[in-house]
Amino acid sequence: MEVFNYLFVCSIYFLLWTLYSYWIHRLAHIPSKRNILFKIHIIHHKAEYGSPSWPRWQEYFLWYGNWRASADVWITLLLPGIVISIFDPLHGLPMLIFIYCYEVFLAGDVLDHNSKIDGKITKVFALGQYHLRHHRHVRKNYSFYITLWDYVFKTHMVKDGKSKKKKVIESVPVEVPSTD
Numbered sequence: 121m122e123v124f125n126y127l128f129v130c131s132i133y134f135l136l137w138t139l140y141s142y143w144i145h146r147l148a149h150i151p152s153k154r155n156i157l158f159k160i161h162i163i164h165h166k167a168e169y170g171s172p173s174w175p176r177w178q179e180y181f182l183w184y185g186n187w188r189a190s191a192d193v194w195i196t197l198l199l200p201g202i203v204i205s206i207f208d209p210l211h212g213l214p215m216l217i218f219i220y221c222y223e224v225f226l227a228g229d230v231l232d233h234n235s236k237i238d239g240k241i242t243k244v245f246a247l248g249q250y251h252l253r254h255h256r257h258v259r260k261n262y263s264f265y266i267t268l269w270d271y272v273f274k275t276h277m278v279k280d281g282k283s284k285k286k287k288v289i290e291s292v293p294v295e296v297p298s299t300d
């Protein structure tokens with residue numbers, strides 16, 4: 121029963137964590153000179169992703185070559201785990217370690233940007249083609265780890281539409297977030 125309670129609390133934290141990341145990511149797609157999130161996140165969309173490789177030593181410290189790319193990961197993905205770990209280390213620290221390992225070893229080319237991952241698993245987890253679709257259609261698929269919040273806020277895209285060939289990163293479209 122204690123294990124059940126422990127996992128239940130972790131699940132609640134994880135949902136709140138992914139909800140936060142979803143909205144930070146969505147806000148980061150509002151192009152504005154005053155939007156610091158936009159300035160740091162655009163680097164992510166300019167990066168080249170290829171075949172999986174072992175992390176460089178800087179990436180063990182979650183440093184991705186420049187402050188903007190690094191801050192993007194820290195603010196969007198790590199910050200909630202740090203806050204939870206301060207107030208509730210019993211639940212927060214294991215989750216923070218999980219996210220750290222995911223970001224260092226899996227997030228780049230192994231899972232999130234691995235074009236070979238497609239199909240049913242991408243309906244539940246924001247991996248492979250699901251996340252890569254966000255690179256092609258920047259108004260869609262903001263979720264990290266799980267696709268839930270895209271479905272809740274109706275920003276999910278499970279197949280490429282007619283605008284498939286549109287290059288997106290040089291001109292990230294204007295978007296006013298709404299809770300529709």
Ligand SMILES: [Zn+2]
Nearest residue numbers: 145161165254
């Ligand atoms: Zn993005």
Ligand SMILES: [Zn+2]
Nearest residue numbers: 164233251255
């Ligand atoms: Zn990406």
